[in-house]
Amino acid sequence: xxxxxxxxxxxxxxxxxxxxxxxxxxxxxxLFLSFCESDSYGGIIYxxxxxxxxxxxxxxxxKIFLKSSLIALSSTFLCILISYxxxxxxxxxxxxxRNLMIKLVMVPFLTNSLIRTYGWIVLxxxxxIINSALINLNIIDHPLNLMYNxxxxxxxxxxxxxPFMILPVSSAVFKIDQSLIEAARDLGAGPISxxxxxxxxxxxxxxxxxxxxxxxxxxxxxxxxxxxxGGKAMIIGNLIKNQFLTARNWxxxxxxxxxxxxxxxxxxxxxxxxxxxxxxxxxx
Amino acid sequence: MEPIVKLENVSKCFxxxxxxxxxxxxxxxxxEFLTILGSSGCGKTTILRIISGxxxxxxxxVYIGDEDVTEVxxxxxEVNTIFQNFALFPHMTVFENVAFGLRMRKEKEEVIKKEVKxxxxxxxxxxxxxxxxxxxxxxxxxxxxxxxxxxxxxxxLLLDESLCSLDLKLKRxxxxxxxxxxxxxxxxxxxxxHDQDEALTMSDRIVIIEKGKVQQDDTPQNIYQYPKTAFVxxxxxxxxxxxxxxxxxxxxxxxxxxxxxxxxxxxKDEKDKVGNKISIMIRPENIKISKSALxxxxxxxxxxxxxxxxxxKLVVGVGNxxxxxxxxxxxxxxxxxxxxxxxxxxxxxxxxxxx
Amino acid sequence: MKNKVFKNIxxxxxxxxxxxxxxxxxxxSFNSSKMNIIFEHFTLDWYKNLFDNRELLMAFFNxxxxxxxxxxxxxxxxxxxxxxxxxxxxxxxxxxxxxxxIPIVIPEIVLGISLLSIYTLMKLELGxxxxxxxxxxxxxxxxxxxxxxxxxxxxKTYEEAAxxxxxxxxxxxFKITLPQIKPGAVSGAILAFTLSLDDVVISYFTAGPGxxxxxxxxxxxxxxxxxxxxxxxxxxxxxxxxIVLTTTAFIQGxxxxxxxx
Numbered sequence: 022x023x024x025x026x027x028x029x030x031x032x033x034x035x036x037x038x039x040x041x042x043x044x045x046x047x048x049x050x051x052l053f054l055s056f057c058e059s060d061s062y063g064g065i066i067y068x069x070x071x072x073x074x075x076x077x078x079x080x081x082x083x084k085i086f087l088k089s090s091l092i093a094l095s096s097t098f099l100c101i102l103i104s105y106x107x108x109x110x111x112x113x114x115x116x117x118x119r120n121l122m123i124k125l126v127m128v129p130f131l132t133n134s135l136i137r138t139y140g141w142i143v144l145x146x147x148x149x150i151i152n153s154a155l156i157n158l159n160i161i162d163h164p165l166n167l168m169y170n171x172x173x174x175x176x177x178x179x180x181x182x183x184p185f186m187i188l189p190v191s192s193a194v195f196k197i198d199q200s201l202i203e204a205a206r207d208l209g210a211g212p213i214s215x216x217x218x219x220x221x222x223x224x225x226x227x228x229x230x231x232x233x234x235x236x237x238x239x240x241x242x243x244x245x246x247x248x249x250x251g252g253k254a255m256i257i258g259n260l261i262k263n264q265f266l267t268a269r270n271w272x273x274x275x276x277x278x279x280x281x282x283x284x285x286x287x288x289x290x291x292x293x294x295x296x297x298x299x300x301x302x303x304x305x
Numbered sequence: 306m307e308p309i310v311k312l313e314n315v316s317k318c319f320x321x322x323x324x325x326x327x328x329x330x331x332x333x334x335x336x337e338f339l340t341i342l343g344s345s346g347c348g349k350t351t352i353l354r355i356i357s358g359x360x361x362x363x364x365x366x367v368y369i370g371d372e373d374v375t376e377v378x379x380x381x382x383e384v385n386t387i388f389q390n391f392a393l394f395p396h397m398t399v400f401e402n403v404a405f406g407l408r409m410r411k412e413k414e415e416v417i418k419k420e421v422k423x424x425x426x427x428x429x430x431x432x433x434x435x436x437x438x439x440x441x442x443x444x445x446x447x448x449x450x451x452x453x454x455x456x457x458x459x460x461x462l463l464l465d466e467s468l469c470s471l472d473l474k475l476k477r478x479x480x481x482x483x484x485x486x487x488x489x490x491x492x493x494x495x496x497x498x499h500d501q502d503e504a505l506t507m508s509d510r511i512v513i514i515e516k517g518k519v520q521q522d523d524t525p526q527n528i529y530q531y532p533k534t535a536f537v538x539x540x541x542x543x544x545x546x547x548x549x550x551x552x553x554x555x556x557x558x559x560x561x562x563x564x565x566x567x568x569x570x571x572x573k574d575e576k577d578k579v580g581n582k583i584s585i586m587i588r589p590e591n592i593k594i595s596k597s598a599l600x601x602x603x604x605x606x607x608x609x610x611x612x613x614x615x616x617x618k619l620v621v622g623v624g625n626x627x628x629x630x631x632x633x634x635x636x637x638x639x640x641x642x643x644x645x646x647x648x649x650x651x652x653x654x655x656x657x658x659x660x
Numbered sequence: 661m662k663n664k665v666f667k668n669i670x671x672x673x674x675x676x677x678x679x680x681x682x683x684x685x686x687x688x689s690f691n692s693s694k695m696n697i698i699f700e701h702f703t704l705d706w707y708k709n710l711f712d713n714r715e716l717l718m719a720f721f722n723x724x725x726x727x728x729x730x731x732x733x734x735x736x737x738x739x740x741x742x743x744x745x746x747x748x749x750x751x752x753x754x755x756x757x758x759x760x761x762i763p764i765v766i767p768e769i770v771l772g773i774s775l776l777s778i779y780t781l782m783k784l785e786l787g788x789x790x791x792x793x794x795x796x797x798x799x800x801x802x803x804x805x806x807x808x809x810x811x812x813x814x815x816k817t818y819e820e821a822a823x824x825x826x827x828x829x830x831x832x833x834f835k836i837t838l839p840q841i842k843p844g845a846v847s848g849a850i851l852a853f854t855l856s857l858d859d860v861v862i863s864y865f866t867a868g869p870g871x872x873x874x875x876x877x878x879x880x881x882x883x884x885x886x887x888x889x890x891x892x893x894x895x896x897x898x899x900x901x902x903i904v905l906t907t908t909a910f911i912q913g914x915x916x917x918x919x920x921x
Binding site: 206219222 | 357358378379380381384385386388390392393394396400405406408410453455457612652
């Protein structure tokens with residue numbers, strides 16, 4: 022009996038200590054901070070206020086929220102647009118080929134995301150490879166503005182987060198029972214009907230899983246906005262970063278973060294309603 | 306009569322050079338219940354998929370009615386399939402499942418409602434419209450699958466081992482229901498199975514397939530009584546197969562001798578020649594067994610006894626030459642190493658000539 | 661037939677999209693032109709430069725140190741934690757289980773700033789230690805989830821059989837549980853390692869001014885201007901991850917082959 026307790030103690034203590042110290046405590050602390058005031062020198066005044074939450078709904082911030090959401094939504098949409106046909110086309114291949122292809126999707130993501138983003142500069146800038154190629158092929162006269170704008174951010178986000186969409190979508194698409202598709206064909210359904218009536222309903226929770234894993238980081242990855250969006254571009258990630266490092270208004274930054282957490286939890290609830298499992302979110 | 310489905314010299318290979326089906330001809334006529342029977346991997350499901358259009362032939366032609374549909378894809382063919390695992394769409398209600406094909410055909414909503422109701426009535430599932438497939442029992446799922454097929458009024462309904470996932474009792478019940486339904490609708494059914502009992506119970510005609518080739522194509526009675534090949538004799542029911550050789554031809558008869566020098570006389574077939582090897586088949590139930598001596602009987606010794614309720618299955622050794630499977634009815638008790646007498650009904654001894 | 665060609669072209673385009681930036685970086689690490697646009701001729705100068713650049717090398721070393729340390733610790737804690745959470749009941753177990761999902765779903769930046777806040781509150785000096793701690797913080801849940809997928813009911817009967825045959829908890833863990841959950845543990849560890857190498861956001865907040873890791877170094881380099889040393893370094897890092905992965909895949913594969921015998 023004593024030995025049994027020792028084993029239980031050894032297994033559970035580290036993970037419980039971790040969950041309390043490195044997850045619960047930090048979150049409770051920023052929740053606390055979000056109700057504090059800040060002085061103009063970056064200090065925190067421990068005085069209860071709701072003003073940080075009112076500030077979030079200031080028009081300048083709302084604009085950034087909307088723009089950031091729009092960028093994240095566009096990236097999510099692009100990722101779905103790529104992942105669906107990619108997964109459906111891969112479905113026809115043998116299991117071995119499919120597994121290999123999915124592994125190959127992951128390989129680029131084993132390098133640092135910053136480095137990959139940096140690779141896009143070489144491709145996208147005015148004197149970059151894509152513009153040079155297009156000009157040399159006489160397709161365009163003047164270089165296109167592919168970066169230092171919102172387009173650049175969307176390209177960067179789509180690229181960086183694409184595997185997080187491909188993985189759940191492809192695994193859902195591969196799982197569809199072949200006989201369901203055959204039954205639909207047998208009853209007269211063409212490719213479009215099969216996609217709308219069978220594939221989409223059968224994969225909806227996988228797609229939502231992917232959308233969560235794309236949308237949520239896409240509102241926070243400030244470095245992609247910094248590098249590919251140019252100095253002016255701001256997404257929610259930049260906003261929070263600035264509050265903590267430049268403007269040093271931690272309470273406001275915390276309030277924005279709490280707001281983000283609430284939005285995230287709302288999205289996760291929808292995901293669970295659609296039949297998604299939380300464990301699938303972490304399984305890459 | 307014109308066939309409703311015709312396969313003409315059809316071959317199919319999946320991998321280069323490996324034929325699942327080779328040079329197959331098959332005709333199916335309106336209103337019949339045809340069973341394609343064979344062991345797993347014999348190509349029977351492939352034949353069904355070729356008719357439904359889910360698989361395309363490597364060589365040959367497929368006709369439905371008088372139309373050449375060889376290049377027509379599944380969604381455009383007027384045949385429907387009941388899949389082995391039913392393949393009900395899990396995210397749709399029973400109603401939506403049955404309505405699916407009609408919606409694909411862009412039927413009007415009132416027509417869909419009427420037709421779906423009719424189909425569900427036929428399979429005795431009215432009142433289940435709003436259920437989802439996972440809220441139904443196996444037998445109910447089966448009925449939904451059938452309703453989904455017949456609602457389309459297909460020229461032919463294809464059933465791919467559709468009963469094999471049900472338990473034995475339900476299976477027997479569904480066999481009878483399926484047969485009744487087919488007669489009522491006057492529909493043509495093509496049923497694929499590996500279960501010989503099922504084939505014998507339901508079919509008007511059975512086609513036995515082995516290694517992608519037709520072994521025999523006949524009524525259930527003829528297949529059971531006059532199997533054309535040893536494979537068929539062995540596959541359908543129990544049988545005793547005894548090797549023998551043609552020793553003489555006299556007029557329209559042949560003389561055949563078995564290993565232990567019993568001579569039998571059969572009608573001559575055109576290909577018969579002296580020296581040809583043939584098999585002689587006797588069904589176990591056509592052998593009379595008795596503990597007391599029988600006139601013209603063979604003497605033997607009981608080697609194995611399996612009591613099966615209504616009947617007793619016995620294996621009887623006759624001399625050292627061969628063992629015979631024998632079915633005994635009635636209440637006589639047999640024990641291993643009992644001395645018994647066997648009498649074989651002459652008319653039920655069937656010669657089988659190997660191709 | 662035409663259909664099939666179209667499908668394959670689409671798949672090829674997706675892979676082109678995924679690999680283009682990396683191929684470019686690797687290619688240009690051997691390019692003598694500093695401008696990065698035209699490929700002049702093959703050179704190893706940038707690699708030589710790189711090895712003279714002590715700061716970059718130091719950053720590389722730190723990054724590897726962080727990745728390895730945090731992977732080892734989070735794998736151990738994650739594996740035994742997942743086993744304990746499955747096996748035992750205790751007060752607030754649900755709370756702990758739910759807390760573990762938080763680092764997976766919330767935006768990294770939120771985790772980054774909340775860790776920064778708590779470090780400041782505790783007066784921990786920002787540096788290598790806080791980075792490692794933070795990487796452990798976001799890796800453990802991924803390990804737990806990965807291990808949990810291999811903790812099935814069959815394993816429970818194996819464990820009960822082991823107890824029945826007289827094995828203690830510790831013996832059962834090492835002889836039965838661990839071998840069974842190894843695939844989950846290995847993929848969890850790989851996940852933790854790659855997440856650590858990939859991370860920018862959390863390191864950015866928890867690194868402090870003095871500490872020097874690769875992403876931060878590269879961040880500052882990109883902001884001031886591009887040098888081909890970075891291409892060379894990227895190529896090296898890519899090489900390291902590919903080596904780590906193929907060796908683990910190879911070891912796993914050989915184990916499977918042996919098991920098949």
